[in-house]
Amino acid sequence: MANQNPFEVAQRQLDECAKVLKLDANVHAILRVPMRELHLSLPVRMDDGTIRVFQGFRVQYNDARGPTKGGIRFHPDETIDTVRALAAWMTWKCALLDLPLGGAKGGVICNPKEMSQGELERLSRAYMQSVWQFIGPDKDIPAPDVYTNPQVMAWMMDEYSKITGKNQFGAITGKPLSLGGSAGRGDATARGGLYTVREAVKVCSIDLKEATLAVQGYGNAGYYGAYLAKSLFGCKIVAISDSKGGIFSKEGLEPEAVREHKAQTGSVINFPNTKAISNEEILELEVDILIPAALENVITEKNAPNIKAKIIAELANGPTTPEADNIIYKNNIHVIPDFLCNAGGVTVSYFEMVQNFYMYYWDEKEVRQKLDKKMTTAYHSVLDISKKYNINMRQAAYVVAVQRVVKAMKLRGWVS
């Protein structure tokens, strides 16, 4: 899927923004590269007694606005450039949501689907043993991402606490609720994205109750995206896919039943009374709202001219290439760019840190209200800038975010 280097894509997006902002060349040079990256060799004893050495990464992109923050992926196709790109996007995302945090990302090249729980636990602990000196509540705070989950975060938090000799709940977010997790973290990414969709339909004059929706990817972001779109707004989910393929139903799908089917069979495919569609076809369906919620580089110059959705809500990170962006903008499709649309996860992760420091926990209602306010404010700040400069929504999101990071760098005296 990743036919373009995601980090080059991230750098090109920044370069576009630098032009709009007439960014100083020195500032631009600093922002084009990560401030620190760790390359890890992680020896793990497998269940058969052999030792396998996994390759891992942690990239801390920019900490001008505060400690860096970003998820850890366990994925067979992980590359350092994907992690670099995701760390850059985390920097812009935290700035856009006005969180007092910088951006980071981590990853391990592994296939968790082929590993036992014991092997996953030993890998999670090995990762923490390797990075602990460079992370912590006031340095860098990891969280879950593709193929990592609250259990992985619990193991990592436990390992960090053991090494440092004290309970350090605030060192990791996305933890289980009974271990310092935040209410509302589970569906926060999708919920936050849907708050921005709720605002976007007003701009596009779409009635959400009548809206049709297709979702690519059916993990945390995709499932909750479909489930909440239907349960909160009454949208009709006509298509869903995962790594094995997709399903289509004109009458609409029940997101929970599809999830149940995936849990039992390992995939959404072959769900009763649906038509099989490919992961390419799902992107070109005649729907009101398209939600890419899998991996990067799925909307390219090749398929962008065929996209018929009125709104693309990017729950995935980096689903659209810069070439595709230009085509989509010309075709008047309203894009809610990734680091705005999927910022709900890091926003509630930030709330989780705040609650960990307070040792006092909010209920779900309070978390959702605070999330709604953050997402709605960020969406409108991007929309206003896109109108003011006559630029697309992604460029506008960059302008808002980069300006904030640059301001912090100037105030700290890093640049003049």
Ligand code: NAD
């Ligand atoms: P996940 O591991 O829970 O689910 C990933 C889903 O994508 C699975 O259903 C998988 O089958 C599917 N998938 C994998 N390869 C695919 C392919 N080639 N074609 C179609 N589907 C494919 O991961 P997630 O947490 O839902 O993350 C999905 C995207 O959302 C990623 O880009 C991630 O960076 C982004 N994101 C997630 C969060 C979060 O809080 N979970 C926050 C911000 C951004």
